[in-house]
Amino acid sequence: MSKTVKLKKGFDIKLVGKAEKQILDFQPAKTFAIKPTDFPGLQRPKVTVNEGDTVKAGTPIMFDKAMDRVQYVAPVSGEIVEIKRGDKRKLLEIKILADSKISYESFDKYSGSTLQSLSKEDAIGQMTKSGVWPQIIQRPFGIVANPEDTPKAIFISAFDTNPLAPDYSITLQGEENNFQAGIDVLSKLTSGKIHLNLNAEGETPSVFSNIKGVEVNKFSGPHPAGNVGVQIHHLDPINKGDIVWTVSPYGVCQIGKLFLEGKYDASKIIAVTGSEATKTGYFKTYVGACADTLVEGNLKQNHIRVVSGNVLTGEKISKNGYLGFYANQITIIPEGDYEEFLGWIKPSTTKLSFHKAIGLLSFLNKGKEYVVDTNTHGEERPFVVTGVFEKVLPMDILPTYLFKAIISEDFDEMEELGIYELIEEDVAICEFVDPSKNELQGILRNGIELLMYS
Structure with a gap:
């Protein structure tokens, strides 16, 4: 039964530099990279190619010895020029x-009618060998799903409330048939429901309209309302022993395209965002693209930070670094490597802050967009119990006590306090508002790994 959930807790981080609704004409990237660090839970990567080998898009280049059925493949055709260790x-x-022209490995093709008769085993076989399987993420733990498991449900968040998030009506334009085919394939993998969660406050992109085989739910409220973990919590919470899978809308389309066209197509439209980008907009490239052509000649100043992803959960990369496997935007903001006398206590009309004593205009002018840098305006210090985490995390969880349980390695407390429902993106907003400046996402991942490998 479909639900409409209204969330009040949270905080929208409104920044200057949202992508203009235009396709930008950048020079295409020349090099691409797959990074094992993009895949949490990947324990023992084994490389299956050598420097100098030629590959096609879809050629296996590595696998995890702990789950060798799942292949990680080349996003483009070309030459392996470096295996960096x-x-x-x-x-x-x-x-x-x-x-200059991408060539593809060939896989089995299916039409709309033959997809209906596709078996679960055949679906998993094609997905694991072709490279699309890593698009499926398991909860708990936020790791690449094990094809031997059967989830109780699959969840897809069809909107993104992260800072400067891209517009799916642009990044997934014309993908209606692929998205429906992806849903048809995913339905083979679970006996439970596929939840498609939409934004109750905005216009629904056409790619998500009239989709069959899903249960449509609607969410409203500030960030992190668009996080799939928050949505799972309010629809079908994860208890110890439960397994659910999540897939991004891009991942669903890529799965559908694999079965309809018989190829691993890693092309994607990413958003170029951030206050320090001269031109913002959208750019068509491939997974793992080098950021150099997007950054060079597109900077308002040189003292900047390039982020693969959004400013809350993204990865810092160099100007010639590589976009992450799951990244759907690149963000360029000022670097904040400076000291500010009493910066943590001085009220300001130019700072974005959840705390009213500091960010006055954040509350007086809620529509204002801010230029923010990477400065934390304070040093890491012991946890201060302020109750601020509970104001921004719309889940029935006590984050402060959970983080303390992780630090003390109290397994029973971690489980009782809800660690199975969280991954890094869910607590990123807590890290943003934390007056103690702790790296909460890292603390949470340490707790997850303690449970996984104990």
Whole structure:
């Protein structure tokens, strides 16, 4: 039964630099990279190619020894130019010099009618060998799903409330048939429901209209209303022993395209955002693209930080770094490596803050957009119990006590306080408002790994 959920807790981070609704004409990236660090839970990556090898889009380039059925594949065709390793030979990235024209590995094609007769085993077989399986994320733990498991339900968040989030009506334009085909394939993988969660306050993009085989729910409220973890909590909470899967709208379309066209198509439209970008908008590229062509010549100043993703959960990369596997935007903001005398206590009319004593205009002018940098305006200090986390996290969880349980490695308390319902993106807003400046996303991941590997 469909639900409409109205959330009051949360905080919208309104920044300057939202993507203009235009397709930008940047030079295409020449190199692309797959980074094992993009996949939480990937334990022992095994490289299956060598430097100098030529690959097609969809050619396997690595797998996880702990789950060797799932292949991680090349997003483009070209030459393997570097297999970069760090300390103790840890695999950092596999870099590909792309061909001017992409060629593809061939997989089985299905029409709309033959998709209906597709078996679960055949669906999983094609998805795991072709490279689309990593689009399916397991909750709890936020790791690539195990194809041997059967989830009780699958959840898709069809809107994004993160800062400067891209517009799905642009990034998924014309993907209606692929999205429906992706839903048809995913329906083979669970006996439960597929939940498609829409924004109750905005116009629904056409790609999500008239979709069959899903239960449509609507959510309203400030960020993190668009986080799939928050939506799961209000629709069908995760208890110990439960397994649910989540898929992004892009991931659903990519799965559908694999079965309709018989190829692994890693093309995607990403948003170029941020206050320090001269031009903002949208750009068509491929998964793992080098950011150099998006950054060079597109800066208002040079002292900046480039983020693969959004400012809350994204990864800092260099100007010639590579977009993450799951990133759907690149954000360019000022670097904040400076000291400010009493910066944590001085009231200001130019700062964005959840705390009224500091960010006065954040509350007097709720529609104002702000230029923010990376400065934390304070040092890390012991936890201060202020109750602020409970004001921005719309879940029946006590975050402060959960973080303390993780730090003290109290497994029973972690489970009782709801760690199975959370991954990093769910507590990112807590990290933003935290007066103690703790790296809460890192603390949570440490707790998750303690439970996973204990």
